[in-house]
Every structure is written in structure tokens, then in C-alpha cells.
Amino acid sequence: MEPKKLVVFGYGARGHIYADFAKKYPELFTLVAIIENNPERIKDAENNYKDIPIFSDYHDFLKRKMAADVVAICTQDADHKEHAIAMMDAGYHLLLEKPIANNEEDCKKIYEASIKNNSRVIVCHVLRYSPFYSTIKRIIDEGKIGEVVSIQASENVGYYHQAHSFVRGPWKNSKESSPMILAKCCHDMDIIRYLIDEKCISVNSYGSLLFFNKEHAPIGSAEYCSDCKCKDCIYNAQHLYLETDAKMFVGYFTNGEINNQNILKCLKHSDYDRCVFKSNNDVVDHEVTIMNFANGKTACHTMAAFSKDIYRDIKIYATKAQLIGLMEDNRIEIKYFNGENEIVDVDISKANVGGHNGSDYFMMNSLYKTLDGEKAPGVTYLDVSLESHLICFAAEKSRTNNGMTVFIGK
Ligand SMILES: NC(=O)c1ccc[n+]([C@@H]2O[C@H](COP(=O)([O-])OP(=O)(O)OC[C@H]3O[C@@H](n4cnc5c(N)ncnc54)[C@H](O)[C@@H]3O)[C@@H](O)[C@H]2O)c1
Structure with a gap:
């Protein structure tokens, strides 16, 4: 087993995770370069990785024509288009942080560049790799609950997480970063699309910035x-x-x-x-999205800031059973229509490795296998990831137009 050569582009919160992963699992990845332009973070990278070249300008990295199997694009949403396309044009495969980009046009440009360069681009839809959702996917694929008809899922952001990330922090302003439905919920739309396994046809969405505004100061x-x-x-x-x-x-x-x-x-x-009621935030603090999939399947997703804890839950309505899951507790219960209820065991033995309840660990393992030419669980390429992003863009268009029906791809 040859380790794959990894470049981390953007040594921030996410970049640290991938660099640390290579350090911890040298049999899978070797970190060969870091690209980072913030002086504090460069210092941090130099301290942690003494023998690895650090480039403050990505053009200098490109000039060196270094051999690498994959570049992890971990810069902020609005920079993904420039950075991802530059790396693909130079012949690298990508691990691309979600969202692909912060608007539909840029997502499509990245997709076109991946086709032109024949680049493999794996988007970090980390939830797919989590023990919780991969167990649910396995249950569905085994046919245990019959055919999935409808999904109801919710993302409980957590009041303090909303305040930190979406009122005061990097994702507070949709023009500077991304609309909330994309920044926070593209994972959820990806999971819903993955579990329903049909194309989404149309979307309606409602939501607002109800609380974190001047009126509530x-x-x-x-x-x-x-x-x-x-x-x-x-x-x-x-x-x-x-x-x-x-x-x-x-x-x-x-x-x-x-x-x-x-x-x-x-x-x-x-x-x-800053006072959470006087920040220059504009992203919503609650949103409900209704999705209509091919073959008459449906889904409904609720995102709300107003929860004490950060957690996701899901209800899957299928023809033989209902599945109810609570991600943070790794709890899955199947209520069979003609049998006893079953509590399903979720293997969380790797849940403490990396972030996102072990999802980062499994994603990096799948990335390794994919770069090695194997079919790895959970992995899909840009075409499918693009679909989940199109759901988010359609939701934002609907929400800002009084919930009008937006047809995907029209
Ligand atoms: N997969 C997930 O679940 C998940 C979770 C959180 C964030 N994200 C996404 O990951 C990305 C990074 O988020 P983060 O929280 O790590 O952000 P961050 O701000 O901590 O890190 C970004 C880093 O990129 C560096 N950078 C920016 N422009 C650069 C340039 N031109 N050259 C070199 N370095 C540059 C910044 O200095 C910073 O260190 C975002 O797109 C975010 O939406 C994904």
C-alpha cells in the first residue's frame, strides 16, 4: 500500500484536519505541501510541519510542478472556484470542501473544468461517511424497510453555533460567503438525495431571519x-x-x-x-424546504437555530417500516409494520477519530481507495454533488420568492 501524496490548500480549521490525518495515518497519506497565506497560520504550519514546503502564494506552488495525488481545497467558499480550477488545470485531483462554490454558475464552471481536465473531484459531504448515515444507507440497500417513500429530516443548528458561525462568523452574510441553506444544509440535501436515490424535480422553501436582528436587541x-x-x-x-x-x-x-x-x-x-442583534448578518435563522423527487417521492427538511444542542434527526417513511434516527446519539430504530421494533447497532468504534463523529476518518479512507482505483463506499463525484447543490440554490430562489415552486435544471 503506497501512501498518496496530499497537498493542503488553506491551513485553517478544515485544512488542519486533513494535515493531521496524514500525520496520524502515514500509511494512507503523505503531506507534501501546504499553501496558506495568513502569516499566523503559516507560523502554525511551520511549527507543526518542519520539513514540508509552505507556499504563501499558490502560483509559486504551481510553478514547482510538484508531484501530488490530490489537493485538498480548504479555502473559504467564495474562493473555491479560482483555487479548484487552478489546481485542476495543473492536473491535480481534488478533495474539495463543501460547498463546491457559493453560486450556481461557479459550481457549474468547476464541474466543466473537472470534465475538461478529467479530474476526480470528491466533495467533502462528510455525513455520507458517518457510521450513522452509512448504516441507514446499508439498511435501505438491503431492502429491510422496503421502498423509501418520504423523508423528514431536521438540522438543529444550536443557538450558540448559530451565533458564532452564522451571526458573527464567516457564514453570516450570504453575499460574502453563502446562503445558509448552502453553507449549512448542503450536507443534508446531499444525504436526502443519497438516501432517496432519485433526482429532485422541484423545490419550495420558506424561511427568514426572524430573531437575530435590530428589532430584538x-x-x-x-x-x-x-x-x-x-x-x-x-x-x-x-x-x-x-x-x-x-x-x-x-x-x-x-x-x-x-x-x-x-x-x-x-x-x-x-x-x-459584536451584539448578535447588531451584526451585519443576513442569513436566515430558520428554513423549511420541501422537495419533490422523481417517481413521486418527497422530502421535507427543517433547519433552525433554536435548539440547545447541535444535532440532526431523520424519519424515513418506507413501504415496510418506518426508520427513526438521531445522529448525535447514533440511535436508529426500525418500526416494522409486521414485526417487532428493532434498535440497530451503529458501529462507533472509530467515532472519536477525526471530526464529525468519525466521518472525516471514513471519508479519508474512501478518498484513499478512490485514488487507488477502488470503488469506495459513499464516494460520488461532482455530477451527483452538483445535484444536491442545485437543490440548495433552488431552495434559496424559492425562499426569496415567497416559496414559489422552483424546478431543478430549468
Ligand atoms: N465538510 C464540512 O463539514 C465543513 C465544515 C466546516 C467548513 N467547511 C468548509 O471548509 C472550507 C474552509 O473552512 P474553514 O472553517 O477551515 O475556514 P478557515 O477560514 O479556517 O480556513 C481557510 C484558510 O484558507 C486560507 N486562505 C484563504 N485564501 C488563501 C489563498 N489565496 N492562499 C492560501 N491560503 C488561503 C486562510 O488564510 C485560512 O487559513 C469552507 O469552504 C467551509 O465552508 C466544511
Whole structure:
């Protein structure tokens, strides 16, 4: 087994995961270069990978014509088109972070470039590889629940995750990054499409930015939490980043040591200290999307910020049974119409490896196999990933047009 040569383009949160994976599993991947242009992150990469060339400009990397099996594109959504096409034109295969790009036209351009260059592009739809959804897929493929007729799924974003990522953070503004349905839910649309296994024909969607806006700002609140007297506000930044699960996000604004004193220092007057009711956010905080698939199959997806925990759940209505699943608990129950209910065992022995409940681990394994010419579980190429993105673009078009029916591909 020869390890595959990996280049990480964008050594941020996601880039770290892939670089660390290569370090941890040298039999699968060898990290051969990092492309990163942020001075702090370059320093971080230099500390972690002393013998690996680090390029601050990707053109310099291209000039070197380095041998590599795959480039992981881990820059921000709006940069994917430029970076992905440049790498494919240079002959590299891609592991492309989702979303493919932040608008339909750019997604299609990336797709065309992949055809022109004969590039293999695997989009990081990590959920497909999770023990939870891969078990559900296996159950469906085995015919245990009959034919899937309808799916109801929900994505419970978590109030503090919404505040961090979609009100104060990188995905707060649809023009600067992506609409919420794409940034947060393209995974879910991909899973629904994967499990229903039919083409989506049309979409209706409704949703709004109902809460995180000026109308809901407490009387007398300041622009920044550190200057605000409303210290019992649920969204007080100092409280969120020091005392709740939002601690996991402090890497987005801290430099240097992670301790309370440094967190507070770096937080003060940063974007993450802004009042959640006075940020320049425009993405929705709740959205319901209804999908009509070929052969009369249907699905409904709800995304909402307003949950205490971050979790996904799913109900699959099939001709022989109903399947009910809760991803974060890895709990799957099948309620057979003519038999006893069954709690299905989900193998979570690898769930602590990498992020996303082990999904990153399985995705990288599948990537290895694919680069090695094997058919790997869960892997699909850009044409199928594009379909799930088209569902998201159709949903956004519908939502911004009072829920009108949008036909996919028309
Ligand atoms: N698969 C998933 O579940 C998942 C989860 C989170 C984020 N994402 C996606 O992954 C991507 C990266 O997200 P992130 O949270 O790691 O972001 P990030 O901002 O932490 O990382 C992006 C990195 O790219 C670097 N960069 C930007 N432009 C560059 C350039 N021209 N040359 C070199 N480096 C450059 C930045 O300095 C930064 O370090 C996004 O598209 C995001 O939507 C996917």
C-alpha cells in the first residue's frame, strides 16, 4: 500500500484536519505541501510541519510542478472556484470542501473544468461517511424497510453555533460567503438525495431571519458585548466563549495560548464580540424546504437555530417500516409494520477519530481507495454533488420568492 501524496490548500480549521490525518495515518497519506497565506497560520504550519514546503502564494506552488495525488481545497467558499480550477488545470485531483462554490454558475464552471481536465473531484459531504448515515444507507440497500417513500429530516443548528458561525462568523452574510441553506444544509440535501436515490424535480422553501436582528436587541444594549450592560443576555459573547460549548470555536479569534485571559483579550471588539442583534448578518435563522423527487417521492427538511444542542434527526417513511434516527446519539430504530421494533447497532468504534463523529476518518479512507482505483463506499463525484447543490440554490430562489415552486435544471 503506497501512501498518496496530499497537498493542503488553506491551513485553517478544515485544512488542519486533513494535515493531521496524514500525520496520524502515514500509511494512507503523505503531506507534501501546504499553501496558506495568513502569516499566523503559516507560523502554525511551520511549527507543526518542519520539513514540508509552505507556499504563501499558490502560483509559486504551481510553478514547482510538484508531484501530488490530490489537493485538498480548504479555502473559504467564495474562493473555491479560482483555487479548484487552478489546481485542476495543473492536473491535480481534488478533495474539495463543501460547498463546491457559493453560486450556481461557479459550481457549474468547476464541474466543466473537472470534465475538461478529467479530474476526480470528491466533495467533502462528510455525513455520507458517518457510521450513522452509512448504516441507514446499508439498511435501505438491503431492502429491510422496503421502498423509501418520504423523508423528514431536521438540522438543529444550536443557538450558540448559530451565533458564532452564522451571526458573527464567516457564514453570516450570504453575499460574502453563502446562503445558509448552502453553507449549512448542503450536507443534508446531499444525504436526502443519497438516501432517496432519485433526482429532485422541484423545490419550495420558506424561511427568514426572524430573531437575530435590530428589532430584538435589548433596550440599552451596546455594539459589543464587552461594553454592554446586558450581561444576562443568552448571547453575551464572554459567557458563550468561556462558559458554554461555544468554547470549541475560540480558535476563530484567538492567537497564541488558549486560556481565559487570552480569550477575553482577543475577543474584545472582534467580530465575535459584536451584539448578535447588531451584526451585519443576513442569513436566515430558520428554513423549511420541501422537495419533490422523481417517481413521486418527497422530502421535507427543517433547519433552525433554536435548539440547545447541535444535532440532526431523520424519519424515513418506507413501504415496510418506518426508520427513526438521531445522529448525535447514533440511535436508529426500525418500526416494522409486521414485526417487532428493532434498535440497530451503529458501529462507533472509530467515532472519536477525526471530526464529525468519525466521518472525516471514513471519508479519508474512501478518498484513499478512490485514488487507488477502488470503488469506495459513499464516494460520488461532482455530477451527483452538483445535484444536491442545485437543490440548495433552488431552495434559496424559492425562499426569496415567497416559496414559489422552483424546478431543478430549468
Ligand atoms: N465538510 C464540512 O463539514 C465543513 C465544515 C466546516 C467548513 N467547511 C468548509 O471548509 C472550507 C474552509 O473552512 P474553514 O472553517 O477551515 O475556514 P478557515 O477560514 O479556517 O480556513 C481557510 C484558510 O484558507 C486560507 N486562505 C484563504 N485564501 C488563501 C489563498 N489565496 N492562499 C492560501 N491560503 C488561503 C486562510 O488564510 C485560512 O487559513 C469552507 O469552504 C467551509 O465552508 C466544511
